[in-house]
Every structure is written in structure tokens, then in C-alpha cells.
Amino acid sequence: MDIAGFVTGAGGIAHRQRVLDAGASAAAIRSAVASGAVRRVRRYWVATTAASPDLCAAAEATGRLACVSAARHRGWWMPPDAPGGLHLHVGRGSRSPRGEVTAHWRAPLVPVSAFDLVESVVDTLRHVADCLPRETALVLWESAVRTHRIPLGELTRVRWHSATAAELCAIATGSSGSGIETIFVHRLRPWGLEIRQQVPLAGHDVDTLIGERLVVQLDGFAFHSSSAERTRDLAHDRALMALGYRVLRFSYTEVVYNWPAVEAAIARALAQQLHLQH
Template sequence: MDIASWVAARGGIVHRQQILDEGVSPRALRAALARGDAERIRRYWVATASAPPPLVAAARASGRLACVSAAAHRGWWMPEGTTETLHLTVRQDAKLPGGTNAIVHWSRPLVPQPPHRLIESVPDTLEHIAGCLPHEQALVVWESACAMDRLHPEVLARIAWRTTRARRLTSAAQNQSDSGLETLFVVRLTPWGVVIRQQVSIAGHDVDVLIGDRLVVQLDGFAFHSTPADRQRDLAHDRELRARGYTVLRFTYRDVVTDWAHVEAVITRHLAQRNHLAP
């Protein structure tokens, strides 16, 4: 067996026992390591050059990726600046190697994990995020997790969360947002008391947010609005919405994340003009 290719195909880092379970002899594994086909991490892990550095760091610490690092590894939508520091979870009796540069979570796992896994469970990740991030940012990540991992709010409600902050997020997460940017917008606007609906189909396409009856808000995150074809599609839909009597507002990622005061001022003006109400 080509050990390097086998390991690379499984994320670039695997436990030594997983290789031996495939029928590779300890002698053949030692020979592959001696040739430089792969690298031994601590005593039990084998990695190739393609291994993600956070997973290698987790293996070196005999721990698992945790919290925002686990969320980013899973591809959840993360607010800016939340993933700059590595987060790990380790056994409560663990002794970290010198030079470990990470925020370490020492809590007992909420969910038991197989021994050959370098990333904590989804519920553990959500609970750690509830404790590490401010409520607004944590809710953005939770809703992204709901969308990407298909977690229904009723499923979250049945988990035996150990913290008040996690239980509060369970009540707030609705699994309606199409993006983290949309969650952020809705979270900030909800206390205003106006009627807000998400992903409403109008004129053949879903709109991100409908305020009242007639005020449409479209949020242009990069993922779905980055090409000329995307832009042309958006403009054509906007024209059709306006022809049907809707007011259409578009905000970018930067508008919502770094210039919320401007977004708020624009929405306030349209609410004062009753543009959210049907004639």
C-alpha cells in the first residue's frame, strides 16, 4: 500500500493504528517514515505534507480541535477575527508539550468521541462557542452550523446543554438564514419590533429579508454575488421587485459588519416613510 497516498486521501493525518488496521506491518510503516513519505507526530499520529496545520497542532498536544477552530475546520461561517487563535480541547489530566500556543478547553466532553479523531463533536463545538464568543457572534455561528450540518432547532433543544449561554442560543437559533451575514442583520433588527421574514419567495426568487409587507433587504455576501452573472441576475430581480411595488435595499458584507450605523440610518428612513407597508 502507498502509505503516503492513503494518509493524504484521509485528510493528511491519521492515527497509527488506522494504518496498521489496513494490513500494513509495523516494519513497513517504519520504513515509510524513514524514507520521509510521512511524518510521525508524537507517538501515535502519522501525517503527510498535506495535513492541515491545526490538526497537526491538535495531534502534537494529544488533544482535539475545539470551539472556533473546530467550527472553521467544518466550514461554518465565522465572524472576522474569531479564528486567529487556535482552540484545543484536551483531557483534564493532560500535560501539554512546551510551546503549545493555543486556548485550551479543559472541560469534560459533552459527547464521547472515538479515540482516533482530532476534532471534537458538533455539540461540544457549539457549547464551547457559546462560552467563548459574544452572544451575537455565537448566534451567527450556531445558525451556520444549523444550516450546514442540518441541525433542526428541535434537535438542539433536546441536547443536555450544561451552560445557560448554550441554552439561550438554543432558544434563539432558528435555522432560517441563508448566510451568517443574514443572521447578523436579523439579530440586530429583531429588537426593533417590526415584522421580519426570511427567505420569502417573490417574483421567482427568494429575498433575504422582507420587512413588513414591502421593504426587501438583500445582503450581498461574496459567495453568491461575486460574478458578473450573479450581479446581472440580482439587478434583474431588483427591477422586477420594484415593478411590483416593493422597495429594495442592498447592503454588502462591509456595510453590515463595519458600518452598521449607516445601515440602521437607511432602514430608519424607509420605516419612517412607511415603505415597509402595503398601500
């Protein structure tokens, strides 16, 4: 059996028992370690050079990736200014992880296999709710719902044991196409406006539609990887205007770092009733 190949296929790190269950012998594992094909991580894990440093750190601490570390591992959209550092869930009675690690000690809401180094999606949602600023946490919740296609009704039936998680569950929609869209809609929610997201108009979805006629397009942090995309967006804006829609476009930097200017632009449009059908 190609032990290094098996471990690489398992994500670069695997529990020793999984390797044994796949058909390797204990002697073969020892030989692979001795040859440098894999290395031991604590007593029960073996890893290759392809292993994620975060997963190895979780194994070293006898813990699991949690909170923002689990979110990053799963590919949820993460604001560039989101907190860094390693977050681990460790069991009660375990030693505190070494180094600059944020430890989460609460009993998990959902059990996971002893062979897993990442906590459940539900536990990650609870941890980010309790650990991060509310707006940043909502961005991660929306990304999780969209990434994993989680039915909202399923989340409402979870007993969160966290007031913040319950609040986020109540306002999450799964409609946001990006993190910047979540931030924009969240900041406008107190205005009491009718806001729809990802509405198909003129052949493409628009990010947000306020009222009946005011389209707001939001350019993400990594906006436009090619001039062709920019040309397509401008053509879509023109098509919308030809149909009688008013289009406002804001960048990630404007929404996140210059929100008063965005608010002022929206207020001026509303004052002119550009969101209404005439």
C-alpha cells in the first residue's frame, strides 16, 4: 500500500487508525515514517508535506479547527480584515494549546468523528457568532449557508445555546452572492427599505434591487480579473438604464471604509424617488 499516497489523498494528514483500516500494517507505517515518506504528528496522526499547517497544529494540540480557522478551511468568504490566528476547539480537561492560539472549550453542539480535525459546520457558526463582531459573523453565516446549501429551516431548529447565534440565525437569508453584499444589506436593514438580492434583470442577476427601480451593484475586494468582465458589467448597466432602472455601483473599499458616502448616495436617490416605478 502506498501510505504517503493515501495520506495525501486524505488531505495530507490522517489518523493512524484510518491508515490501518485502509490495509496498511503497523510495521508499514513505521517504515514509511522511517523513510521520511510521512511523519508522525503526536501519537495517532501521520502527515505528508502536503498537510495543512493548521490541521497539523490541531492534531498536535489534540483539538480541532474551530471558529475562523474552520471557516477558512472550508472556503467561506472571509473579509480581508477578519481576525487571523489559529482557533482550536479542545476538550474539557485538555491542556491549553501552546503558542498564540485562541482556544474554544464549550461542549460541541454536534459530535464529529475522532478521525476529524475540523469541528462541525454548526459549531463553527456558533463560535463565529460568539467570537467575532456581529457584522463579520453575519458575513460568515451567509457564506456558510450559500456554500453548503443549508436550508434555513434546518438552522432554525438548532438549539444554539447562544443568544448571538440565535439572532444571526433569525436574520440570515442565504441570498447574498458575496460578503460585500451581506455587509451592504445589513447596514441598510435599519432603514426599513424593500431590498431584494440576486434579482434577474436584463439577462443577469443584479446584486441588490431597492424598491422597484434602484439597482445597486457591488464590486468585490478582488474586482474584475479581466477587462472582459469590466466590459460585460458596463454593458449590463447600460441595458438596465435602457429599461428604466437607475444604477448605482460601489466598490468594496467604499462600502467597508467609507460607508457615510454610500449612505449619502442612497439617500439622495431615495429623495428623488428613483427607487419607485413612475
